[in-house]
Amino acid sequence: MPRARVLIRPKExxxxxxxxxxxxxxxxxxxxxxEHVRVGRVVELEIDxxxxxxxxxxxxxxxxxxxDYEIEQLDGAA
Amino acid sequence: MxxxxxxxxxxxxERDALAACGRTGAEAxxxxxxxxxxxxxxxxxxxxxxxxxxxxxxxxIARFSPAMEAVGEFAAAxxxxxxxxxxxxxxxxxxxxxxxxxxxESMRFSCRQVDLIAGDGERLSIPAKHGEGRYYAPDEVLxxxxxxxxxxxRYAPGQNPNGSARDIAGVRNEAGNVxxxxxxxxxxxxxxxxxxxxxxxxxxxxxxxxx
Numbered sequence: 001m002p003r004a005r006v007l008i009r010p011k012e013x014x015x016x017x018x019x020x021x022x023x024x025x026x027x028x029x030x031x032x033x034x035e036h037v038r039v040g041r042v043v044e045l046e047i048d049x050x051x052x053x054x055x056x057x058x059x060x061x062x063x064x065x066x067x068d069y070e071i072e073q074l075d076g077a078a
Numbered sequence: 079m080x081x082x083x084x085x086x087x088x089x090x091x092e093r094d095a096l097a098a099c100g101r102t103g104a105e106a107x108x109x110x111x112x113x114x115x116x117x118x119x120x121x122x123x124x125x126x127x128x129x130x131x132x133x134x135x136x137x138x139i140a141r142f143s144p145a146m147e148a149v150g151e152f153a154a155a156x157x158x159x160x161x162x163x164x165x166x167x168x169x170x171x172x173x174x175x176x177x178x179x180x181x182x183e184s185m186r187f188s189c190r191q192v193d194l195i196a197g198d199g200e201r202l203s204i205p206a207k208h209g210e211g212r213y214y215a216p217d218e219v220l221x222x223x224x225x226x227x228x229x230x231x232r233y234a235p236g237q238n239p240n241g242s243a244r245d246i247a248g249v250r251n252e253a254g255n256v257x258x259x260x261x262x263x264x265x266x267x268x269x270x271x272x273x274x275x276x277x278x279x280x281x282x283x284x285x286x287x288x289x
Contacts, residue, residue: 014214015241017185060142063135063171066178066214 001046003074004053008062009040040067079104079284082119084149084165086111086129086140091162091264095125098264102280111143121158121284122149124165126262136179136210137167146172158287159256160280163208166248166258175249175258176223177215182208183241191272192261193234194247196282197227202275206239206247206261213242213249213260220244230257231279255287 010016018039026034043061047053053071062069081099085092085108092108099106109116111129116122129140140146146168153159153174161169169175182188189207196202215223220243223229231248238245240260248259263276 014180015183015212017181017183021185060134060138063138063178065216066180 001048002050003044003046004050005072005074006043006045006053006057006061007040007070007072008043008057008067009038009069011066011068014066079120080118081106081121081123081284082109082116083107083123083125084109084111084145085125086127086143086145088129088131089125089127089164091126091262092123094262094264094267095123095162098267098276098280099123101267102277102284104284109145111140111145114144114148116148116152116157119152119157121160121287122152123264124149124159124161124168124258125264126163126165129164129168132164132167132210135167135171137164137169137171140164140168141172150174153251153256156253156255156287158283158285160283161256161258162262162264163211163260166260167210169256169258174256175251176219176228177213177249179210179260180212180214181210182212182239188239190239192237192239192247194231194259194261195234196278197230200278201234202231202263202266202278203273204261204263204266204276204279208240208260211240211242211260213240213246215243220246223249226252228252228254231259231261250286257283257286 019037023037187209232245250257263279266273266276
């Protein structure tokens with residue numbers, strides 16, 4: 001079955017407290033010069049009809065009001 | 079007057095909501111998430127908790143339940159619906175209310191008594207307890223909500239516990255019959271716990287139906 005990966009991240013301009021917390025923690029570990037950290041999530045799935053991925057993202061995997069998503073088709077599926 | 083209080087797997091405030099409805103002098107019964115039958119129900123509460131574990135995003139799964147489909151039809155027909163905390167998140171995810179609830183700015187679960195200012199200026203003391211209660215909508219949507227009188231409740235100045243846009247604690251839909259808020263009016267119905275202001279939220283929601 002075709003495999004896909006969906007990357008979901010907070011929309012630009014929306015405060016991402018998780019990203020901020022990670023950003024603030026990094027200098028304490030000696031990682032200076034890291035900015036604009038955004039934390040999102042990855043959903044991996046197998047799907048019979050990859051053509052429906054967009055609809056599936058809009059309806060459930062992402063909330064388009066607050067999140068952007070990117071679909072990556074794996075296995076070279078069309 | 080008869081309230082129906084939804085009950086999802088993971089709901090945890092449905093019994094307090096049931097008791098609160100009773101204290102307004104109304105009857106109330108629980109509606110299991112697989113039920114679709116709202117016959118004889120005059121108003122609906124979508125209660126607080128962690129429906130379906132709140133997996134993916136708070137409220138994202140619950141919106142597809144049979145009971146929520148029925149609530150969508152009920153709301154479209156003008157029936158009064160009150161969403162509390164997780165119920166507010168569910169109503170936003172279902173598109174019955176504008177906006178979304180995001181992780182608190184502090185990233186901490188916040189539990190405290192807050193003062194709310196209702197749309198008519200009345201001040202209410204009600205507990206708020208949530209980790210994802212930061213109300214968000216794009217600026218043009220917020221402007222529209224304010225212009226149309228759809229901001230139902232705001233946190234009193236200095237008491238915003240989560241970083242909500244414009245101190246918004248609760249909103250209503252354009253028709254006015256669907257209202258949601260993050261604080262918990264069902265926990266403020268007995269003088270023993272310090273406030274009975276929550277009853278006003280139930281009464282106002284019941285009165286807002288066009289049905």
